[in-house]
Each structure stands twice: as C-alpha cells, then as structure tokens.
Amino acid sequence: MMKRPFKLGTTSFIYPDHIIPNVKKIGPFFDEIELLVFESKPDAVLPCRDDVRELAELSRDLNLTYNVHLPTDINLSAPAPRLRRNAAETLKRVIERFSIAPVTSFTLHLEMDKPLPSQAGIKVWQENARQGLEMLMPALEDPSKLSVETLWYPPDLFKDLINEFNLSVCADLGHHIKYGYGIPQTFELFGPKIGLIHLHGVDTRTEPPRSHTGLDKTAPGQFKEIMDHLKHYTGTVCLEVFRLSDLQGSLSALAKIFNGIPCL
Secondary structure (H helix, E strand, O other), X not given: OEEOOOEEEEEOOOOOOOHHHHHHHHHHHOOEEEEEOOOOOXXXXXXXXXXXXXXXXXXXXXXXXXXXXXXXOOOOOXXXXXXXXXXXXXXXXXXXXXXXXXXXXXXXXXXXOOOOOOHHHHHHHHHHHHHHHHHHHHHOOOHHHEEEEOOOOOHHHHHHHHHHHOOEEEEEHHXXXXXXXXXXXXXXXXXXXXXXXXXXXXXXXXXOOEEEEOHHHOOHHHHHHHHHHHOXXXXXXXXXXXXXXXXXXXXXXXXXXXXXXXXX
C-alpha cells in the first residue's frame, strides 16, 4: 500500500437527513464534504444564511473544506437566452450564499440535450454555453473555482471554454466508465486543471450500467485503471455516493490501495 496523495471527501447526503447533520456525522472522517445543492426552486430548498454560518463554524471545528455542487434544475447552456439569464442569476445567488464558507470549488453541469448533435449543433451549444458563462463570471473572484463536470458527452467539447474562461474541471470518473470515455485521455486533455474528481462505482452488469454505487461494484480492470491515476493525483477525490453502504464499500476498496483511508 502507498500513502494517499489526495484529499478525500464524500457527499452531504450519506444519511437520509439534511446537510448539517450529515456534516456533523461524517465530517470528522474526511478532508472535504461535497454540499449537494441540486435544486434551486423554491428558495427554501437552498441552505439559509444561518446554516451556512454553521457550516463555516463546523469547518473550523472539524478542519475540513467544502465543494458545492451547483443546481441542476437550470441550464446555463440552454438554447433560449431567457433561460440562460435565469440560470446565471440563480447560480450567482447560490455562489453568493456560500461566500462565508471555505468552498474550494463550485461544480457546474453544462447540460446538452441527447442525442449528440451535429457539428453545427455542437458549435451552437458551445456559443450558448459561452454566453451563459460570460453572465456568470462576475460572481467569481477566482474563475478557477468554477469546476465544469464531465457528463455523458465527450469532455473535449468544453475544452476551449475551460481555457477561455480559466475554469477548472471536475472529472467524474464514474461517468467515464458508464459512457465509455477514456480516463487517460481526459487527464492528458486537462492535466492540472482537474482540481476535483468525482469517484463512484459503476455496476456494468446491469443495463444500463448503474452508477453512484460503491467502488467495490466496479469491474477489476476499470478499478485498477482509476487507481493508477489516483496514485499520482494531489487534488480532491470525492466519493460521490448517497448511501452509507456504498460509502463503506468504496472506502474498503480504497483501503486496499492506500494508507490513511477512514473506516466508518
């Protein structure tokens, strides 16, 4: 086994409860917690300012940081300008809400409708995403804190946007397995811009493959490929699972490779 070179995190929904009780229970075991803010409507679903202040206090008490998964019920790359403006304003509000907490990154989905469009359609999507990002950028003192997540489409489709706006990349390696994209190619494509990895198991025995399960459900060859990259990775690895059993299975799998893996 080798020393773990990366920071280790997991999500704020391991127990069926709100964010703060989860952070209190799992925070002592991790370096970082992914705060799940998947929904933006109604306003009441967003953590209130008092909650964010408590999260800031917990970060000091437990010596941890946060990354925030931005809402997925809006679309910054939508075809309609009105929807892009609405998305940008909503995301600005979420980012501002967490301004007093030690957030290392904000994870963003740049959505694309399936199936994969034509080359002309991809160019339209890229321009829509560019306009959406231009509206969002004023909310960020440091653009690199915005981390674009790899989804179902080829990651190279947003490479120019990453470079143009000096953004970071959240490499979801479970998505890579599920949708058949090469993990080495993504590391070659983005290199040090990958500040965050979402890691979860993918059970390819089901159709379609079931993701966001324990790492112990991942095929041995795919697990080894991921581990080969993690041995040299110094960013944050977030176990993006949503049940205690899946988190425990993931930790057990990692503990066979690395020292310093907690046991829950």
